[in-house]
Amino acid sequence: MSTSTPPSGLDPALAAGNRRALAGYAARHFLWHCEGGVAHITLSRPARKNPLTFDSYAELRDLFRALQHAVDVKAVVLSGAGGNFCSGGDVHEIIGPLVQLKAPELLMFTRMTGDLVKAMRACPQPIVAAIDGVCAGAGAILAMASDLRLGTARAKTAFLFNRVGLAGCDMGACAMLPRIIGQGRASELLYTGRSMGGEEGLQWGFFNRLCAPEAVVDEALQLAREIAAGPSFANGITKTMLHQEWNMGVDQAIEAEAQAQAICMLTEDFRRAYEAFVAKQRPVFQGN
Incomplete structure (x- = not known):
């Protein structure tokens, strides 16, 4: 991460600690591309519907934290590769290890995942999620934590925590989801873990609009460009x-x-x- 040239009159030490360029960021656990002030994060494990790992959780958390100081990123698009958004935490790389951990380490993990949502909400750049196909578990949370959501008719969004024996209160879902779609509708999704289809998500206000699957990322990028061109x-x-x-x-x-x-x-x-x-x-x- 390089430090941007400070504007005239700004102490270089202040600029160095609070302003940085992130367009050239080299991602390790997902894809990153930035052009014209619009950053595009692509979760890219398509063979398994783009699940998250301990590493990708931590890198996403740290990246969204760094975006608070970015001078060359004005908006962010978040999408998944291969026709799906994100299937949640990787069953083999996260769920399996978690059942072997004690309380202190489990709390370390749940705080890390919650810190990702905090970082997404704290970064000043509006986040546009392009959601197609599977959007489940932590993937549904990433969509929820975004500012705007473009979906497809075939999108299937599921807060499926109770299906794996967990509470629906994960990563801020009980606080944020009711504010987006209403208390009763959020309760239904969190108690049953069922999938919310694209048309239903649009009617409930989860999606801002639906797009064709082949166009959803492009439309999200265009919306992000419009936002980036603003103040x-x-x-x-x-x-x-x-x-x-x-x-x-x-x-x-x-x-x-x-x-x-x-x-x-x-x-x-x-x-x-x-x-x-x-x-x-x-x-x-x-x-x-």
Whole structure:
């Protein structure tokens, strides 16, 4: 990870510790490509429907944490290879070893998986998930933790934890899923572990829209490009407030938004938008 050139007037030591370039990141346990401010993460174990391992969990957690400081990534697309999104934790490389562990090591694992969701919610870049085929267990959680979800009619999303003898309260599911699709619908999925089809997911509000299987990744990338072309600092504030306001009363939220919006009014992008409007041009945002 290289350090980006600091803007004029910014102390190099401050920039070195808080701003970095990630477009050239070399992923080890999944695919990574970044172009034009849009990063594309592809879970790439298609022969087994792209399951997660201890290694990929940890690398994804660390990467999303690093994205908090990235200056060259404005939006992220998350997809799977081979016509499936993610089948969850690898049965042989995760589930098998877990049954041999004691409580301290099990808690280490569950905290690591939860930290991945925290990192996804904390990074300022909006995350667009492109979901086709199997989206199960931890894969369903990754979809849930994304900001936007494009699916296909053949997508099958299953929070199947109770089918393996576990509670549905995994990686924030009991907190986040009801806010996306409603308490009753979330309860049904978490108590039964059944699959939610693509059309059902669209009707329930889990998916923003459905796409053809051959087009879902391209449409997710296009949506990410549209977001990346916007005022990225302001988009990061929007994501932060969407997450933080879950724990606020209405009056507290209104005050927090007043403070957040006042900060955004200090940005050069706000000035650029005004000047472009006056000149009857389209603004070109630069994220500052």
